[in-house]
Amino acid sequence: MKDNTSRSTATTALQDPIFPEGIEGCIGNTPLFKIKSLSDATGCEILAKAEFLNGAGNSPKDRVALSIINMAEADGLLTPYSGDTIYEGTVGSTGISLAAICRARGYLAHICMPDDQAKEKSDLLEKLGAEVERVRPAPIVDQNQFVNRARNRAAEHTADPNRRGRGIFADQFETQANWQAHFNGTGPEIYTQTGGRLDAFVTGAGTGGTISGVARFLKPRLPKLKVVLSDPQGSGLFNKVKYGVMFDPKEREGTRRRQQVDTIVEGIGINRVTSNFEAGRELIDDAVRVSDEQAMAMARWLVEKDGIFVGSSSAVNCVAAVKVALQMGPGHRIVTILCDSGMRHLSKFWARVGPIGGKDDVTLDDVLNAATKQNGLVEKPNQEWGV
């Protein structure tokens, strides 16, 4: 019988096996696979880096968490089983990766996250034994904003003589360990897996670590490569890349909804420039904006056409990859990132997506025009929001 499993490495000649060392050994070397429906529909090869298959916390943040912990250990800041605790402000993914690796290494994790994020992420953190603080969404100038809260909690821990161990602030938005994890892992893997032939790399930015690290690795080797930011509605990064200013019309005083970034998408989109975004900003050639409706339509498409069940940021990436493919024309190769599974988004994003499997005549145009039809956000659909 034909073996269709591309990950199968079975051979008849037995060699001494090399086993991954612990759960950390299951991080990285994720598959890069072709999304068949999007490739067929665009005439391009649209390839997805399956970062949700990272083995500890099941997202690209495994690479970052490992890099942060390795760096702190190398600096002599952490002692296993001493009560040393890693504090982080995160919308979830980084916290989940940190919590898992902390367990494996003998540290504790304390995670501060906005209380408007999907509940399954904080439930999972608790099951990993992390302490979780869900805080009200607030601007970065507020000391109770989730990142500031984590930094302050780490300092309080270290200053308290009655507490075991010390507090270490992971600082994913600003630490160089973040983009370096992608420079050392994700970027080289994409380069090798594509045989050094790709025309565009498309991904969103939360901290900016992924886009900066991958761009810094690939651009010197592939000078013609286009690096494109995919940005959800409400995020200021699209305008920062296109026009050099951080402004979104929906951010005008009095028009903002409760969330910091006015979108149902979790994990990407931000309204400040972080050190990790800045590390690669000049290497980003273009930006594509994606509406919530387009992201939901794409999430549904990926399940219905390909059986791929992913979270909201992955759906945004795929919409942007399609827009880039249509701009570039057939025959190009585009790589994007599938960040996490839809299971982490069941109660929020997927609850809004609606029933699956009902229609089999959906076209890519329907996905790309979803914003135009549903919420009237678009005045010029073929410019910013459309193709």
Ligand SMILES: Cc1ncc(COP(=O)(O)O)c(C=O)c1O
């Ligand atoms: C689900 C998800 N997708 C994408 C990203 C963005 O990655 P980066 O922080 O490297 O920009 C994040 C960041 O936390 C995330 O949680």
